[in-house]
Structures are given as structure tokens and as C-alpha cells.
Amino acid sequence: MFTRDMTFTDVERLDRIAARAVETFVMDEDAFRAFYDRTARSVWSYLARITGDRSLADDLLQESYYRFLRAERAFDSESHRRNYLFRIATNLAHDRHRRGRHSISVPVPAENEPGALMDGSDLAGDTERRADLARAMATLKPREREMLWLAYAQGSSHEEIAESLGVRKASIKILLFRARRRLAAALGGPSAFTRSRA
Amino acid sequence: MTLIECPRESDVLDALASQRWPHRTNQELVDHVASCDVCRDVLAVAEAMREDHDATWREASVPSSGQVWWRAEMRARHEAIRAASRPITVAYVASALAAFVLIAAAVWLAWPAIHEYVSAMAPLQAPALTSPLTLPLLVALGAFLIVAPVALYLVLSDE
DSSP states (O other): OOGGGOOHHHHHHHHHHHHHHHHTSSSOHHHHHHHHHHHHHHHHHHHHHHHOOHHHHHHHHHHHHHHHHTOOOOOSSHHHHHHHHHHHHHHHHHHHHHTTOOOOOOOOOOTTSGGGOSOHHHHHHHHHHHHHHHHHHHTSOHHHHHHHIIIIISOOOHHHHHHHHTOOHHHHHHHHHHHHHHHHHHHOSSOHHHHHHO | OOOOOOTTHHHHHHHHHTTOTTTTSOHHHHHHHHHOHHHHHHHHHHHHHHHHHHHHHHHOOOOOHHHHHHHHHHHHHHHHHHHHHHHHHHHHHHHHHHHHHHHHHHHHHHHHHHHHHHHHHOTTTHHHHTSTTHHHHHHHHHHHHHHHHHHHHHHHHTO
């Protein structure tokens, strides 16, 4: 704003301010790019599943990394950094949920997507099972979806889940048990056990 | 009492993660899962979620790290400049308001002299100036002439 009336000194001053803004990022470009390459797909998958909306996951992915870069805090470890990123992503998804975009649709693979590179029967079965899961997930509370995804899709420990969701570690065990029981019941039909053994 | 966890959960998850479940798992674990509610739920949920996770992972089409870094850099710069420019905006608005108040006060104070001068110059039009609405209308017109360009400037300068 008002750049038309700015003097050269003003422009220089604002340029310095802008450069300083980037210097406050929690990591430099090389470190960020390596961290992003290690985590982006996990974060996107998490966002896509807990929101049920791929385009929203795209938006929230960018926003999550931006907020992470502006975090103004130190991280002890890769795990701490990663959990903090998931916490940002979770909070952003909650904000969107509160603002009314909370449809949990079924993100099934389209035929031309890499996930669809399998034979016809596998594809049909895979798509059906994923649709079942999405429907079952939609019956859960957002917190339950997040917890289950972190625990069973990503293999996070209770401590990591607590840190990512901002929940006390002592509560994770019981919350996870309830969520798991609800999802197993919602999945219904022949259990994974019988399906696997068939 | 309902059990909320089972010591064999990690064995079930390990078997799933290493793709040993169900055909390359020892029979004792299979029998245990068949009889344990907790492990059966763990298996049902973990199997479905891992399958979905793997498929979602393959489908994920995320922007490149360079692109995300560049966007973040641009946004941080833009936000910093906006924040730094805010005091200038406040100064402009304050100046416009001060100018308006000064002009309104000057018109108010000079009004008897203006009225006298205009009456002397144009005696036929004088009744219009004696109307009680004339002064507020003139002040509003003056304010509009000052505020409108400033407002227009503020709006257009955002672009």
C-alpha cells in the first residue's frame, strides 16, 4: 500500500523488513525442502482422510507448512518437529470443520490415478473397502478419526499422538480404545479377520 | 470388566506391517486373535486403515518443496510489508480527518463574513443562504470533496 508515494529509502526499509521475515522461518530452504519431502505425503493423506476433501487437503497442506515455518520455536528432534506439524494440520482442519466445511466424502481413486494401477477385481475390491472405511469413518467424531489414523495408518506411538493432537498422553489409551471399538462396529459385516482368512 | 488393551496388540500390528498376516503368521497368534475382542478390533481397524493409507499415499499429489517454499517466502514478505505499512495508513487517515476538522472549523468561523460578502455581491440570491440547512450542506459538501479523493486513493492503492 502507498508504494507510489514511497521514497527510495522507504522501499529499501521495506525490503529489509521483508528479508527479515524470511529469516525468522524455523529452518532454511535446504532443511525445509528435505523435511517437506519426508513429510508432505503423510500430512496430505492425513488431511485428506480427516476432512474427506482432497481440494481442502491441498489448501491446508500449504497453510500447515507456512504456519510451521513461522512457528518461532525450537524443536529438539525430527519427531518433535513432525508432531508439531501434525498439530498445526489438525488445528486447521478443526477450524474448517467449525466453519461448516465438514463433509466427509469418500476419496476413492479415479481410474487414471496411480492408485488404480491394479487389475479389475483388485481395483473393485479395493475401492469398495475404502468406501466402506470412509463411510465408517464419517460416523466418528473428528478427534476419533484423527487418533485412529495416526495410530493405525501412520503407526504413531501414544506419545506422538498426544503431542500431535494436544491431548494428555494418559487419556490416549482409553480414547483410542473407544474410537477403535466404534470404528470396528461401524465397519460391520465380515470382520477383517474373517476377510483376511478367507 | 472390559479389557481396553491386550499385550498381543503389537504382535498383530507387527504381523500386518510386515505383511505376514494372515498366511505367514504363526497359528498361535491367529488363534489368539480369533478369541480376543481387543485384537480382533485392532486387526479390523488397522488392516482397513493401512490399506487406505497406502492407496491415499499413492494418490497424493503434493506440490514440490521448492514451490511451497517460494509461496511461503512470498507470503511472509507480503505480510511483513503490510504490517510495516500499517502506520503509514493510519497517518494518512489521521491527516485526512484533521484536514476535515480544520476546514469545517474555518467555514464555521468565517460563515458570518461569507454570508455578508455573498449577500452584498448577490442580493437576489441571499434568501437561499439564510436557510438553516445551508451551512450543514456546505460543510457536508466540503467534507465530501476532501474525504472522497482520500477514500478513492485508499481503495485504489490496495491494488
